Amino acid sequence: xxxxxxxxxxxxxxxxxxxxxxxxxxxxxxxxxxxxxxxxxxxxxxxxxxxxxxxxxxxxxxxxxxxxxxxxxxxxxxxxxxxxxxxxxxxxxxxxxxxxxxxxxxxxxxxxxxxxxxxxxxxxxxxxxxxxxxxxxxxxxxxxxxxxxxxxxxxxxxxxxxxxxxxxxxxxxxxxxxxxxxxxxxxxxxxxxxxxxxxxxxxxxxxxxxxxxxxxxxxxxxxxxxxxxxxxxxxxxxxxxxxxxxxxxxxxxxxxxxxxxxxxxxxxxxxxxxxxxxxxxxxxxxxxxxxxxxxxxx
Amino acid sequence: xxxxxxxxxxxxxxxxxxxxxxxxxxxxxxxxxxxxxxxxxxxxxxxxxxxxxxxxxxxxxxxxxxxxxxxxxxxxxxxxxxxxxxxxxxxxxxxxxxxxxxxxxxxxxxxxxxxxxxxxxxxxxxxxxxxxxxxxxxxxxxxxxxxxxxxxxxxxxxxxxxxxxxxxxxxxxxxxxxxxxxxxxxxxxxxxxxxxxxxxxxxxxxxxxxxxxxxxxxxxxxxxxxxxxxxxxxxxxxxxxxxxxxxxxxxxxxxxxxxxxxxxxxxxxxxxxxxxxxxxxxxxxxxxxxxxxxxxxxxxxxxxxxxxxxxxxxxxxxxxxxxxxxxxxxxxxxxxxxxxxxxxxxxxxxxxxxxxxxxxxxxxxxxxxxxxxxxxxxxxxxxxxxxxx
Amino acid sequence: xxxxxxxxxxxxxxxxxxxxxxxxxxxxxxxxxxxxxxxxxxxxxxxxxxxxxxxxxxxxxxxxxxxxxxxxxxxxxxxxxxxxxxxxxxxxxxxxxxxxxxxxxxxxxxxxxxxxxxxxxxxxxxxxxxxxxxxxxxxxxxxxxxxxxxxxxxxxxxxxxxxxxxxxxxxxxxxxxxxxxxxxxxxxxxxxxxxxxxxxxxxxxxxxxxxxxxxxxxxxxxxxxxxxxxxxxxxxxxxxxxxxxxxxxxxxxxxxxxxxxxxxxxxxxxxxxxxxxxxxxxxxxxxxxxxxxxxx
Numbered sequence: 001x002x003x004x005x006x007x008x009x010x011x012x013x014x015x016x017x018x019x020x021x022x023x024x025x026x027x028x029x030x031x032x033x034x035x036x037x038x039x040x041x042x043x044x045x046x047x048x049x050x051x052x053x054x055x056x057x058x059x060x061x062x063x064x065x066x067x068x069x070x071x072x073x074x075x076x077x078x079x080x081x082x083x084x085x086x087x088x089x090x091x092x093x094x095x096x097x098x099x100x101x102x103x104x105x106x107x108x109x110x111x112x113x114x115x116x117x118x119x120x121x122x123x124x125x126x127x128x129x130x131x132x133x134x135x136x137x138x139x140x141x142x143x144x145x146x147x148x149x150x151x152x153x154x155x156x157x158x159x160x161x162x163x164x165x166x167x168x169x170x171x172x173x174x175x176x177x178x179x180x181x182x183x184x185x186x187x188x189x190x191x192x193x194x195x196x197x198x199x200x201x202x203x204x205x206x207x208x209x210x211x212x213x214x215x216x217x218x219x220x221x222x223x224x225x226x227x228x229x230x231x232x233x234x235x236x237x238x239x240x241x242x243x244x245x246x247x248x249x250x251x252x253x254x255x256x257x258x259x260x261x262x263x264x265x266x267x268x269x270x271x272x273x274x275x276x277x278x279x280x281x282x283x284x285x286x287x288x289x290x291x292x293x294x295x296x297x298x
Numbered sequence: 299x300x301x302x303x304x305x306x307x308x309x310x311x312x313x314x315x316x317x318x319x320x321x322x323x324x325x326x327x328x329x330x331x332x333x334x335x336x337x338x339x340x341x342x343x344x345x346x347x348x349x350x351x352x353x354x355x356x357x358x359x360x361x362x363x364x365x366x367x368x369x370x371x372x373x374x375x376x377x378x379x380x381x382x383x384x385x386x387x388x389x390x391x392x393x394x395x396x397x398x399x400x401x402x403x404x405x406x407x408x409x410x411x412x413x414x415x416x417x418x419x420x421x422x423x424x425x426x427x428x429x430x431x432x433x434x435x436x437x438x439x440x441x442x443x444x445x446x447x448x449x450x451x452x453x454x455x456x457x458x459x460x461x462x463x464x465x466x467x468x469x470x471x472x473x474x475x476x477x478x479x480x481x482x483x484x485x486x487x488x489x490x491x492x493x494x495x496x497x498x499x500x501x502x503x504x505x506x507x508x509x510x511x512x513x514x515x516x517x518x519x520x521x522x523x524x525x526x527x528x529x530x531x532x533x534x535x536x537x538x539x540x541x542x543x544x545x546x547x548x549x550x551x552x553x554x555x556x557x558x559x560x561x562x563x564x565x566x567x568x569x570x571x572x573x574x575x576x577x578x579x580x581x582x583x584x585x586x587x588x589x590x591x592x593x594x595x596x597x598x599x600x601x602x603x604x605x606x607x608x609x610x611x612x613x614x615x616x617x618x619x620x621x622x623x624x625x626x627x628x629x630x631x632x633x634x635x636x637x638x639x640x641x642x643x644x645x646x647x648x649x650x651x652x653x654x655x656x657x658x659x660x661x662x663x664x665x666x667x668x669x670x671x672x673x674x675x676x677x678x679x680x681x682x683x684x685x686x687x
Numbered sequence: 688x689x690x691x692x693x694x695x696x697x698x699x700x701x702x703x704x705x706x707x708x709x710x711x712x713x714x715x716x717x718x719x720x721x722x723x724x725x726x727x728x729x730x731x732x733x734x735x736x737x738x739x740x741x742x743x744x745x746x747x748x749x750x751x752x753x754x755x756x757x758x759x760x761x762x763x764x765x766x767x768x769x770x771x772x773x774x775x776x777x778x779x780x781x782x783x784x785x786x787x788x789x790x791x792x793x794x795x796x797x798x799x800x801x802x803x804x805x806x807x808x809x810x811x812x813x814x815x816x817x818x819x820x821x822x823x824x825x826x827x828x829x830x831x832x833x834x835x836x837x838x839x840x841x842x843x844x845x846x847x848x849x850x851x852x853x854x855x856x857x858x859x860x861x862x863x864x865x866x867x868x869x870x871x872x873x874x875x876x877x878x879x880x881x882x883x884x885x886x887x888x889x890x891x892x893x894x895x896x897x898x899x900x901x902x903x904x905x906x907x908x909x910x911x912x913x914x915x916x917x918x919x920x921x922x923x924x925x926x927x928x929x930x931x932x933x934x935x936x937x938x939x940x941x942x943x944x945x946x947x948x949x950x951x952x953x954x955x956x957x958x959x960x961x962x963x964x965x966x967x968x969x970x971x972x973x974x975x976x977x978x979x980x981x982x983x
Binding site: 007106111113114127250259260261263264 | 355356357360363394396398399400403404405407408410411412424425428429432433436437489490491492494495519520
Binding site for chain 3: 092
């Protein structure tokens, strides 16, 4: 049981890194990235592919971070002229492209089979100790990601990003370089997401195109909205709550007598209803962003 | 006021829609509502002995997953009607893999860490069984694959086993059968997953070895609503026979389109006929030939009767038998090892397999823990039923 | 090459019916409704439900379309109006959430196995070397008929003028005494109804599954955006052009470029739409015919 709880803890921490990344884009800057899972995938595949060639995992993380960062910057540039909703659709399309490549380039990515037997970290230890060590490692990384995200959010740069979200024209007229600010925040977020992907692949010991489906992005959106769009602490709170909720509903068939098909439907439905409910009733989330009043609302 | 009235009227119309949708759903949900009539357990058994299973109960292979579940249910009933496992009642904790690898691993994790089972049966798709067995191996838990046939399963580890023959065996048999029927050129279509790519290469290699030509071979992405592009490529390559292997909802659409495109005018050969036929429109697969595993041993016949008596219908696929055998073998191995220790169970599995006579034939495990031989049969669909030729 | 033509006609018709609705909603509410394609899935399932209850296929389809149209208005009034008040970003995330809720609910009610409408299995008719089934011919005719009808309604009736007025300038339309709420309701009914027709036609041609609508999401958005948002004619032309491109990419022998004979994996077919979408958004966001979607 301890192992199982540690497992949920690890997942929650991995997701929290992802939520911090998405919050920087959506919550702080107002960039609706529907293709977040692509950055995660780049990180996960980099680690998994290099691992299968016996390259140390830290190299995989670095390669993943560089590739994802570059991809993030490119996507950020693509966003320079688009209204936010079309940019969102474009990111969704790009993520699907990444998934199709992962699915069809089987020589490289393992195709539909994916890449399995990715070695984890702390391989020398016994099972429970190893889970605990993995958990501790990821929590430390999460801590670093949190500090970075908070520094960005609360610094001068963060104020520019919020201004871009609230009033892009004003931001431009105040001579802020809007495009460069967007490109930088996308690159940073993509790097964070790739780290999340690397840990995910190592923990699950597997990565395949099935994990790059849009639902994965949607789950992270739910975390960020529930936590509170724009609030760094909120992103972590939301990630932990939604992970527990989503993973906990795995047990739904142990409590009530439903078919497996129905149970799978219920799990997804719960997430969808929670997100919709928050958007309708408590748009600001559990831990609301504070500085909003300082700027004119749209 | 006006606004409120419209809302009320709209609601009044929406309610019947929701009702209509849910009513029809109730009428058509066939997921195990009919409680099976299973023999009751031996009352002298005390306590429970738990093993796990991870099956695709939802997703594209849900039909097969449910059939595997039936096989396990029948085995559990048989075992508990007798002496159980180590004097206890055998319980198989069945988890849903949702037909995806990560969910399969997560489900296995739950079984290993929460229920702490020494052995896990599963899955059906090679793409899910391979990573799951790799995970089980890393946790030193026994894994028994009752449905996947990718040859990569040979390499998953010393505690991992299969009760079904792998693709190298099936591919060679298929190529021989096609050649014997006098086809000199074939075109192959299979799903884009490790099973599909594996079977394409093993059939192609074996068929070319015999002197035949493969005009085209393709894999299709699962879950599409239309496969005409893929099928047209097969058709345009003008082979003597089309060789396909599909299952689940993709199979339904593919079979329908094969018929619509007039491809049934030529021989269509199915690999694992019974994983394809139950989901298809009967008209679209009438007269179809194919290979399948042979389950007509003496043992097999008694089992088929047991299945039909319990569920009120014939086998919906041939995969329940392997799940039955997997459960049976595990129970015997645990009894022989007389411990819940995975290492001991694995050793006992290899030992008992030497004389094990399963409902799918004898299951002799080779040094890799794989089933070394597998009886196959050529069959044909006649009046909607699969009959051996 | 005739195969390409048949392919284009069938797939283009399905995409066009959906893209037209999406573009109408976008025009009147300035909002990209990701849940739009789910109306197609709902259409397919309601036809399955009604035929299951013993009604004929034609009656079930008509009732199904009507029910989906009404449901769309209910959803707009109860949900989207509220979401839109919190801004287009929240509305967009909300429509994504709604799409997930609809899919999960259908899975809960119907399971993940596909359902079929009670239509006979038909052998395709040879049309200059390509095979087309009677149900596909009906599909194309019905789509084209409805699209023509829609064009006529928007062009020549007072309703059409009102819709165009609201689309062109919502505030001005208010001032000029139009009942904007009523116009928006009708636009929702129209677009959801067309989506439901598309879903039912597709269900007849193959099957209806939970992912029916979602699989069409990006091609439909691609058609609407390439056509220029708000432009009905643009959406229709772009839908057929996209379907044609998808089919052609697979037919072309790329060997001339890469050497040997090389056909693209069929698995890459959806990539055509994605790529077109991204390129279009990057270089010509205003679409082939229509307004800019640039910020500002």
